[in-house]
Amino acid sequence: MNCADAEIMLHALIDGELDAGHARDVEAHVATCATCAEELKAVRAMRAAIAQANLKESAPAQLRSRIEAALAVPAARIAAPRQSWLAPLRSSWKTFFGGFTVGTALSAAVAASLVIAVVRNDQNQQIASDVVSAHLRSLQAGHLTDVETSDQHTVKPWFNGKLDVAPPVIDLTAQGFTLIGGRLDYINGQPVASIVYRRRKHVINLFVGEPLGAAVRGVKDESVQGFNIRHWRESGLDLWAVSDIDAGELDEFGEKFTAALHAPGPS
Amino acid sequence: MLARMQQQTSAASWVAGHSTMAGDANDEHDRARRFRDAALPHLDDVYTLARYLMRNAADAEDAVQECYLRALRHFDSYRGPAMKPWLLAILRNVCNAEFARRGKQETEPADDERAEATPPIWQEPQASPETALLRQHDGDTIRRLVAALPQPFREAIVMREINDLSYNEIAEVAGVPVGTVMSRLARARSMLRSAWTVAEGAAP
Numbered sequence: 001m002n003c004a005d006a007e008i009m010l011h012a013l014i015d016g017e018l019d020a021g022h023a024r025d026v027e028a029h030v031a032t033c034a035t036c037a038e039e040l041k042a043v044r045a046m047r048a049a050i051a052q053a054n055l056k057e058s059a060p061a062q063l064r065s066r067i068e069a070a071l072a073v074p075a076a077r078i079a080a081p082r083q084s085w086l087a088p089l090r091s092s093w094k095t096f097f098g099g100f101t102v103g104t105a106l107s108a109a110v111a112a113s114l115v116i117a118v119v120r121n122d123q124n125q126q127i128a129s130d131v132v133s134a135h136l137r138s139l140q141a142g143h144l145t146d147v148e149t150s151d152q153h154t155v156k157p158w159f160n161g162k163l164d165v166a167p168p169v170i171d172l173t174a175q176g177f178t179l180i181g182g183r184l185d186y187i188n189g190q191p192v193a194s195i196v197y198r199r200r201k202h203v204i205n206l207f208v209g210e211p212l213g214a215a216v217r218g219v220k221d222e223s224v225q226g227f228n229i230r231h232w233r234e235s236g237l238d239l240w241a242v243s244d245i246d247a248g249e250l251d252e253f254g255e256k257f258t259a260a261l262h263a264p265g266p267s
Numbered sequence: 268m269l270a271r272m273q274q275q276t277s278a279a280s281w282v283a284g285h286s287t288m289a290g291d292a293n294d295e296h297d298r299a300r301r302f303r304d305a306a307l308p309h310l311d312d313v314y315t316l317a318r319y320l321m322r323n324a325a326d327a328e329d330a331v332q333e334c335y336l337r338a339l340r341h342f343d344s345y346r347g348p349a350m351k352p353w354l355l356a357i358l359r360n361v362c363n364a365e366f367a368r369r370g371k372q373e374t375e376p377a378d379d380e381r382a383e384a385t386p387p388i389w390q391e392p393q394a395s396p397e398t399a400l401l402r403q404h405d406g407d408t409i410r411r412l413v414a415a416l417p418q419p420f421r422e423a424i425v426m427r428e429i430n431d432l433s434y435n436e437i438a439e440v441a442g443v444p445v446g447t448v449m450s451r452l453a454r455a456r457s458m459l460r461s462a463w464t465v466a467e468g469a470a471p
Binding site: 007008009011012015017042043046047049050051053054055056057058059060063064066067068070071072 | 299302303307310311312313314315318324328331332335336339406409410413425427428429433434449450452453456459460463
């Protein structure tokens with residue numbers, strides 16, 4: 001073994017990474033080479049100094065609690081769906097994570113949102129897929145409405161205490177869209193109101209929640225798995241209408257909803 | 268998504284924790300718990316490497332949090348045996364992605380910057396043989412010297428000396444052959460030694 005090889009391999013020797021045969025070779029070389037013996041000694045001393053310096057950092061307590069909260073997503077989602085409305089969403093996870101203070105209750109509550117925040121790149125796609133999944137699920141027997149009534153004055157108060165926002169509940173029967181009830185649902189881990197309408201034999205789920213995901217300008221129409229989604233933002237709320245009716249009719253629904261929302265008189 | 272929905276509908280039985288109807292929810296809960304038990308003990312290790320890769324505390328914390336969330340999402344694909352290198356590999360990807368997002372690869376500190384980063388040791392009175400000299404370097408100084416190493420050497424030395432990874436594990440995390448790990452460590456230590464030698468030479 002020459003010095004060039006030994007200079008490298010003595011590190012592996014010190015690190016306990018050499019098999020017995022190579023370890024013997026290196027040791028044999030070091031025994032006969034003053035330069036390499038000196039090198040070995042120096043490296044050992046340096047390792048000792050590093051070990052003594054105890055360079056391992058301790059994760060800050062607030063980081064630990066943030067992560068623990070984030071990992072408790074399923075529990076948090078069930079235990080505290082209402083508080084999770086508190087979580088602001090930012091386009092950048094950096095400003096988001098830097099932007100809130102963590103209390104025990106809050107950190108558990110924002111857990112669901114943390115997951116949302118870090119997948120921002122495909123977030124809107126995820127939301128659209130969530131919207132369709134929630135719509136599909138609502139169509140299964142017994143899932144469509146939690147409160148079944150065509151009376152908007154029954155549906156609206158039903159959401160009280162279930163959400164931190166008061167979703168607008170508007171009867172559009174006269175415009176061809178019959179209000180049939182309401183339901184609490186989840187989009188991307190956040191609780192949202194679902195206001196359910198019927199158009200002929202087709203169900204329209206109108207999901208209403210606090211702004212979720214990237215800002216939408218005007219109206220965004222898209223189609224996922226054959227369902228049409230109309231997404232817009234209004235009065236500080238995000239709205240998604242989803243149905244298997246065609247996009248034109250869904251637009252009509254959205255426009256009539258908006259018109260009725262801004263119409264004078266009690267809603 | 269559907270599993271998540273089912274989980275919400277079965278919230279009551281999930282809380283009770285022993286209903287067979289809540290199989291999916293229990294699975295997810297169990298999975299999250301298993302992940303926490305396996306991954307959280309390595310938090311200090313992950314954070315330490317993050318500090319040396321990101322070079323500041325705020326960025327490191329963001330990276331660590333992202334790492335854990337990402338790891339939870341991919342926990343199903345985790346095949347062991349060692350959790351720590353798996354987490355560190357994810358962290359390294361997170362950090363690289365963050366640098367890429369910023370539109371630049373991490374810039375190496377220029378030599379003069381590196382020199383600036385280490386002035387205190389040159390001002391300390393040095394009297395003695397090397398071992399005594401080394402003992403006088405406090406943790407902060409050594410930390411600065413390690414932090415001043417170029418990235419591949421810095422991560423190799425941190426994973427070896429602080430995270431206590433084997434050469435094989437470092438090779439997997441860094442995505443390089445074991446031989447490269449060995450030569451990087453040799454080079455890293457040689458650079459650290461040079462810094463110390465400079466310190467010694469500068470002593471009065």
